Amino acid sequence: MTAEEKTDALARAAARFRGAHKSRIAAVAAGLAAALLLALIALTGSGYTLQFSTDILAAVTLAYGWNLISGFTGYLSFGQVSFYGIGAYATSILVLRAGMPWYFAVCCAGLLGALAALVLGPIMLRLRGILFALGMLGLARILEVVFNNWNYAGASLGLSLPPALTPVSVYAGMALLALLGFLLNAFFAHSGFGLDAMSLNEDETAAVALGVPATRVKVIAFALSALLPAAAGGLVAWNRSYLDPSSAFDPTLDLETIVFVLFGGVGTLWGPLFGATVLMLVAEEFLVYLPHFELALYGLVVIATVLAFPGGIVGIFNRFGYLRRPIILAPAILPAGEPPQKRPPRADEAPVLEVKDLEVRFEGLTALDGVSLALKRGETVAIIGANGAGKTTLFNTIAGFVPPSRGEIRFFGRDVTRLPTFRRAQLGMARSFQIPRSMPMLSVWENVVLPARHGKERQRAVEHTAWVLHVSGLAPMWRDRAGRLPPGHQRQLEFARVLALAPEIAFLDEVMAGMTVEEREVVRAAIRRLPEFGVAAVVLVEHVISAVADLADRMVVLDFGRKIAEDTPQRVLRDPAVVRAYLGEPR
Amino acid sequence: MLLLQLLVNGILLGGLYVLIAQSLNLIFGVMGIVNLAHGGFIVLAGLFTYWFATTSGLSPLFVLPLAFVAMGLAGALIERFLVEPLMLRERRADLASLMLTFGLSFVLVQLALNLWGSDFVSVPYLQSSYRFRGLNFDAALSISGVFAAVISASLYVWLNYTLSGKSLLAASQSPTGALSCGIDVGRVRMVAFGIGVGLAAAAGVLVIVVLALAPQSANDFTLLAFVIIALGGLGNYLGVVAASLLLGLAQSVAGYFWGGNAEYVLPYLLLLLVMVARPQRFRQSP
């Protein structure tokens, strides 16, 4: 660091410190003001004010709940009302049939909702995109019919509870729920767990390859996002003191919630609060003062917002530098970083990777046919072959994306054939993707800290990330959004994320495809340095044979899923069978 | 005999479903635009047909070409000026289009409410049935089923055997690839959205002949259409035809043996069952 840089860094650090201090005061002041306002409404508001405020807080709670699974985690749901209904019924039944006090029943309902999500999650979350959304929608409709016919729960006539009617206690309870929603969202926006969730939203396949336990993360996010509507549903049921299936599982409730969040800013901390509050106020004013145009006006507000303000209300703030999400786990200034501690090789060490008799079938087509392979510490092996020879399938199978129909994969002697992909990544089997799959909405730092943080304590993860950023040449742009990087830097980022896993073995999939000669040289130099970064063995898949001939100790040639040669590059390239497979039959 | 009658009823109902779902399939399955205003278009066209038929005394089917062209044009304009900017700008175009069409659906429903009121209406037309070897063929459903079959067959031919249709399929499968082949993806989207909305309008005309409609029915059709295309496979033309017919059949059987609740819940139950039993069909994201 030059002296100039040092002063600059110091000045920035000092400013950050002052900023953090000031922001804490501001946060406390604003929190107090909000609490005061809520208390004011509670003490002086009319029944209607109290009721409407409770309704707004309920909408905020639902919006925060939806934002967890659909905003941060990216699993769009059209059926969170299922949990709302479950919570409403649970509360009513506990109060009526078990004589439980309402606040206790509401807590139980929230937990029950989360539990239901834990059970449903592993099934439902296998679906992606709009299919998950529709699956959830179907679930809500099915529950509606179940409750319509379940006599214990009052069937379609519903249940009547002793009247509560917006006493201040219900209002306060709803405020607490909204606060819980805010805190849960704040946790997602600031924590490593939240980063895992957001990485699923960005690119689930890449996230898994970077060691994110996708299923666990999304099921937990789903459960948390079910907790809020379930508890809110319970409170609303208690407040209204009447409950029937059609209002408990009302699909429009979900649509409203979704629009609240999108209007405020999806996947942001403040979006649900702003969206629900503003739109509830707008809709009520339209309903009361312009009753014959309210739907159209409401619709136009929504259309205008989506056209003019991408990212919702929070998006507008972002444009002027406000309300931006802080970069997760990022230090104020980028530290120098330290390289990973090298695991000392043991004398009786098993091969780094051992693949035995691997077979993969896709609906009758044999993609890999009895391929075996072994790598010792310090080796670099290149896998070559014509298009469709099975190179990428071999990669995907070793990494865990494709289950083999036969054979086994051992990593340092440990059988990993049945291990989930993310576990293999965490153990140190890292892969890159042929087309860089950086997570465009996350910062460069977050892209790298995501794989770097597994199994490390926070400080070690930060140091490791910083080191990776320095050695991969991404330090100058570490706070930038990955999507804004030029293509060359995207490839560097792909490489950096492999390093961030602190891998024992690195699988690099056509990292040099489509590169100029100069660019290739940069990458080749980086690959040569891998052992010095602690990588015990490297496997390259490459189309451009000349680019890897002098990098690899050995070459493996695949043809139609079968290994047809394995030897030093010089000998392999002279093998007539290889030449034939690669260049076709001489005519 | 009973089973045959159930089969007839189910297939006729399924025929109507084909059109309700296929138009959305074009917009959503093929283009990835989540069109929540789908039911709004159906209802608007249906109520217009009701108004036309009751004031003029003519057959509601006269409205069919008019509704197709007029709403198709409106759809193309909506795509060009409202949806297209989002498609070009947004990374999650599905979310943005969802919000946009959600707003649009409110505008459409209000339009229908203010024009024709909130009543459920239906047209007293083709209320009888054709009898053939002891089987009853519901006249309204038969006629609308025939029209639906003709329309969706033409759609199929258009998509698979004409240049413009093929370029639409190409654009949906790989926008960048299509672009490099010299296909104007934006224009293709406009045409497809226009045709999708036009078909929704045609479906609306046929629906009002069969069912009672009110502005607030809009969401019901949207949901039904989404469920059918999910069952049939997004963007899968023949899959949606099969799913529509099977669903019609299953509802007809379930409604007969287990009553109205079973019929109501069946589409959703089927969807979940298929999703749980055959998740691999639904694995890949659309």
Place this chain on the structure above:
Amino acid sequence: MRVSRSRLGALGSAVLSILAGGVVFAAASAAHAAGAPIVVGATVSETGPLAADAVFQLKGEALGVAVANAHGGWLGRKVLLKYYDDKSSPGTAVRLYQRLITEDKVNLLLGPYSSLVTIGIAPLINKYKMATIEPGASVPTIYVKGNKWNIQGIASSTTYLKQLLPLAHKAGANKVALVGLESAFTLACLDARVAQAKQLGMKVVYRTTYALPMPDFSPIALAIKNAHPDVVLGCTYYPDAVGIARALHQQGFAPKYFGETVGPVEPAFIKALGPLANRILSNTSWWHNYKTPGNKAFIAAFTKKFGIAPDYHAAVGYSGIEVLGAAVKATHSLNQAKLRAYILSHTVPTIQGPFKVSRYGLMLGASQEMVQIQNGVLKLMTPPSLAEGKVLVPYTGS
């Protein structure tokens, strides 16, 4: 500094947005001075699945208020109807009644349309102790000891089509098919009719319930057909009433007796079904030939004001205003307890007949009478003294 500014901005704007809400509340709550009009508050489902019937109720109420003002108002004050659209949703209705009571501070309340929405607001009515006439809630279970302040303004749901089964039974019909919508009113009606069939010794050959939106009634219609009933009785609202009638015909079945509760009395019903509507039996709690005080004037004024003939929902809404007016004038006050005591203890003549309720507010006076559509026109069939003709059988479906 970016971090601090963003935090501050965020919280500041959150507070602002909530404050803005507060200002709106404050602006909306205007006080009513003495001598100002007497405000009657209500919500009505102008939109949502129940709108078709609800709008008639609203028109009846609006006419009632207009007529009251034409006669000099109540206690020398003008009468004003303040209403909101509850979108057929109990949740929205709860909020809007809160608004009517605590913000708009209305003097009197009328109930919403439909039993479901009324059940939703019942706790509220009782919390604020507002004597509320319920013109849209026929379900008798609302009017029990706990719900002191709800007063039924319409004939009980157990009286809907109560004349049909005895009539059919007398004529030798024995097998009955009963269908009903999954909703408070229709299910109460269905249960009452099932019990009645059993009491008469008739055989219930088919029975099912369904939820809206119902895509297609043909499976149910086919099932009804194959059960070969003499009587088909549907406890319906409007959309399903149309759907079932069409589906039965399309499956080629015409029962001897065919009755549906809510729906057939709407003008839209006959328009929607054309000849299919003929000989369908239904019910009404009011008819144009009732020799009740003011009935002729009501029909004339309604037709003049809205350009269509009233139905019983309109008459029920109108009667609600009549009863409120009578109570206010008799007690010379707007005191809710006094009003309630008056209504519970007196019989008020209205256009739908004598308004008389039990001590729990259950309607005793008004009852549903049977009507039949004959050649595209509704004709009253019961009571014999007012009947406009004889019930025509069989239902032909054309």
